[in-house]
Amino acid sequence: MAQNNVGAHAQNDSSRMLASKASPSIKKELEKQLQVEDDSNRQEMESFADYYAIIRTMEKLETQYIRGTIAPDVYEKECQKLLPRFSTLKECLPSDMQNPAMAIPTFMSRYQLKAARAANRFATGVPATCSAGGGEDSSKIALFVAEAVQGFITLMDSLRLGMTAVDQVHPLTADVVNALNKIAQLPADFEPKMKVKSWLQILSAMRATEVLDEV
Template sequence: MYSQSQLAYAPTPYSYTPSSHLTATINLDQEVKLADNAAERDLHESLAEIYSIIITLDALERAYLRDSIKESEYTETCDRLLRQYKSNLADETVQSAFGDLESFKYEWDVCACGTTVGPEGRKLIEYKLEVPKATERLRIGLPATVQTQPAHTNHRPLSTASFSNHNPNTSHAGPTANATHIVSASENFITLFDAIKMNMLSKDTLHPILVEIIQAVNKVTDRDFENKGKIVQWLITLNQMRAAEELTPEMAREVQFDLNAAYDGFKSVLE
């Protein structure tokens, strides 16, 4: 009555036929080693840590934009993630394997969370990370609240006369405390200019000074004074350099010119 033979597998709408080419070629009961030695294992763990930091940072940025997290909590968490990211990449082996953020996001030859197979013991892995918010934050290297942090409303900018008569070693509450931030910002500008004159042009020298400058001026005023954006632009430029890299003489002259203009703009808001 039934002329057709019974199929050996359940039919599918697409008439899929199992292929022997998809059969595993390794013993599934055998443990697969993710690393052949301690150094390789540490490298994989560092890359996995960087991967998780990027994912977490993107979620944090989205939470901040939705106002789902307090600014203080965002600032603390974002700053910690950025420091952890930089700390992992401080290792030359990790930095060499990492390459750059874009190549790590889309295509990498080390799997941080899976098996390693293939002709050379590795497998081409495509992460295809869609993390635009984290990418932008890593590019800038500062939490959004530090990048554009407003001053407290009860701390109005002081006049230059108040600044010149202020003793920075004296601690007072109220508007006088703002003079301390003015002194700090001015000192950091001068420190940067001195570093450039002394030909100290490496990223690990100039970047921390620029961070202190932007933090100090943001504590003084929330006004977007003339050439303030130059500070952030150079922060981004330095943030994309390696720690030991140095500015060229031409770039050093541009930094000094731009930051002099920013310093003049900053002083103008105090008048």
Template sequence: MYAERQLAYAPTPYSYTPASTLSATINVDEELKLANNSAERDLYESLAEIYSIIVTLEALERAFLKDSISETDYTDTCSRLLKQYKSNLADDSVARAFGSLDSFKLEWNLEVPRASDRLKIGLPATVEAPSRAPGGQSGGGAGAAATHIVSASENFITLFDAIKMNMLSKDTLHPILVETIQAVNKVTDQDFENKAKIVQWLITLNQMRAAQDLSDEQARELQFDMNLAYDGFKATLE
């Protein structure tokens, strides 16, 4: 009886057809357990959430490039997805199972180049490189411009102080760098000399664990690069 019956199943890359002898022993009313305990179930749910975030972020980046979504909606949605991604990976067991972004994409055959770039930088495109404003400034008048200049300078100084005080963990430096590039972008949209170094260090820090510290050599390189970036920023104000 079972040999004559065609069972429905999802096609697999190996074109596997269930054996008739095996199908006779399967109870279709029995619940299939994918996890042995609640910890495993939470792990699988977190990995599935990460997969969903990556796919959604790729679609969001494509929509933004096609101008199918407003900058405000894009920024809000992208920021939320990046936070959710980081929150899921904050769990050590999830981070171990995830491995790295490249290994996760390879395991699940994900082709998401735009989402990959966004996750490595850790900032929405509108924050990394804001839209151009008339006159190369962010707008808001001379008073607002002066405030933004002071804020950007203070963020650079805060970063330098953190390095000097040997506060070299990702969870200390990354937020300061994010605030620095946001403040700089409010002053000018010019791609000034060595501005790219800020983004490169954001990528480096974004790939570290929260409690991980820069080495002494990396700290010296960060100090040197940010001094160059600060000089380039100040040159745009002259």
């Protein structure tokens, strides 16, 4: 990336020298092209800066949760804010940054960033409080079952209505996973639960603008 940026700057410098010696009409066109290139480079760098900030924030949040220095409900609320922001931001990044399972390790290696916990959370697609279950009040089991059923019905109805874009299906699938994970009585290897989780992982690895071709 650093070499690419150096090469881009060198090319821009050469273009500026050419523009300074060109005729007025050509000079104007070259200056316009340089402005577009500068804006594009600036936008890419801003996207990387935002990407870095979100990863660092998630890593800090995961560390606080593991150490017990943040309340589970506060952790879950903040985590659910970061997950969709990450999905939206990755659309502005290069193709090798699209899949969360590969994007963050690639980014960490490239910029010497340590954020293994954040990488795992973004790849999972749900907060840690919703990924294990087992700690919920059993008196709420009926409510959680109702949430799971309602979430699944909403997901199926949306697909039947033709809402097949990833950015439409992903949040509905995440809602179902969250509801199922709150049902402590369900075993970790419960097949329907594992199936919906696999759907969520597949959706998390896709671009938000992609459309499902099989429903």
